[in-house]
Amino acid sequence: MFIRYIALACIVGACCSCQKSVYELGVLVPPTVDQDPALPSQILQVAGVSRKVHVRVYGSPASPPLFLLHGSYSDSRSHRNLCEGLADRYFVVSWDQRGCGLSERITEAEFTFDAAVEEIDAMQRIYAPGGTFTVIGHSWGGGLAALYTSRRPEKVRQLVLMEPMPLTGADMQQLFKTIVEFSYFNESWSQLARQSQALGPRDHEQIDYRAMMILRSTMTAGYHCDGINPPAWPVWRVGGFLEYVRNKRLGNPVSGFKYDFTPGLERYANPVLILGGSCSSLGYEVQKKYTIPYFPNAQAVEIREAGHRINVEQYEAVMAELRRFLLEYR
Amino acid sequence: MRALFRVLILVLSACIAFAASAQHYMGVLLPGAGIVGIGLHADPALSVQADYTHRLNGLQLAGHPVGFVAAVNIPLFGTHGLDFDLRLGAGSLLPVAGNFKVVTGVAWSLSRTADLNGKYLSSGLKMDLYPGIYGRRWIGAVHFGSHWRPVVHIAHSDYARQAFQDRYPAGTSGSFDGPQDGWLRQNAFIQQLGLAVAWRRDTWGMQLQTGFQYIPNKVGLAFLPDVGLMPVYGSLQTFIKVR
Structure with missing residues (x-):
């Protein structure tokens, strides 16, 4: 029976000896820009709330602006290689979308598809005051880029979608x-x-x-x-909570996916480049069948030996296709 | 003094039971001095549990012997090294009125688990209450469980450390250079509410238990299967008298 007392004494002793709490900043995950002032940030007013977002820019501000939109369960770090690679001809703006990465966390009410579009508008006012910019989006970022293009086709100078998510709930239901x-x-x-x-x-x-x-x-x-x-x-x-909210907005396979990012895409006449990996469940074949038909002027290119993480798996091949497509490299 | 000591033990024992997901509470109800149990648990990850209950007939709580329990729970999938959940406790039966009785108790727990982010050794207490109808063959009870883990030791993996790299622009630095290893305080709770049904013979028995569990959190998430947050638990346990 002494085991119980020894056990209790061990717990009490261990508690007393722990100086740090697991809830302190930086114990498990990196602090966000509102918690760590050493990180570069920008304040955005979106959905009626001011939030700090973590932004990195690459290249000369005099170059044409290019926005890079990361995917879900991700942040801007995942596309740093592309940002650096494109910085010779573009002013690349890459940020952790609100609630993701090192950007400030947000509440459930602050994330809607309208707010996601508003967020890009807010970035455009700061980093592309001329009004137009090039957009590259990956996965969810590809879906968001398509949504933005459907709402603001006049602002999107060039559009590249890398392994975009299904653009409608019906497509998602089939592919989930x-x-x-x-x-x-x-x-x-x-x-x-x-x-x-x-x-x-x-x-x-x-x-x-x-x-x-x-x-x-x-x-x-x-x-x-x-x-x-x-x-x-x-x-x-x-951003675990943000992913939860985003998935809530998108829907689920049981009750159905109820989003549609395509209305208006038919008005976007500029060329669109869609990159798909050869062995991804959102790869080339899927993009050809599901995404291409929504755009009047889109081409799909297969990146061989690549899955969904296309830019880290086949960086050179992705960069080669981007240089072939993007106007500033012609 | 001896009486006071006895009361103290009885009170402690009353707060003590064999926790885990409280599967072996039936063990103390069998007449033997030693009862072995084995079962499958889903809380919500699947694991197998083996336990041994030692009944002390000389130590009684409300006329019923107190049983001391050792249980070890081993996960079945996705283990990194020797993951285990060890529980040491005791339990007994409190008669209330007729066949309405309560099994109650607390167990000390020590868990070792590891995953992609690191290795964890946590410790705490689990309290269980089983108010219900305790018949000769059949038992039906409500389960109230609360598992509190106030302390955890974390050894982060390189994967978790990589998240802290490359955050500051060239030429700048900040205060947070990596996740923190070592013993850490926490206030982690898992609350359970379920139903338990058991059937027993003279020397053996079976128990089925299922219910809802909730991990109190400030974010307000109860159900997020993406990250393994599922509000359900269950178990199927058999037990047999060996002594």
């Missing part, structure tokens, strides 16, 4: 099973679930910390050429 394969017996999911045994997800940091593991999950094996060992995807912070 090839994108996410949920299994109760999946090892990655089991690890995610078991983290509750050690760390209580009491606040955003613990949820973000856990969400980082999704980047290596085998539940999205279809995205990658090697689904068991997906390629490294550099990210500072996955």
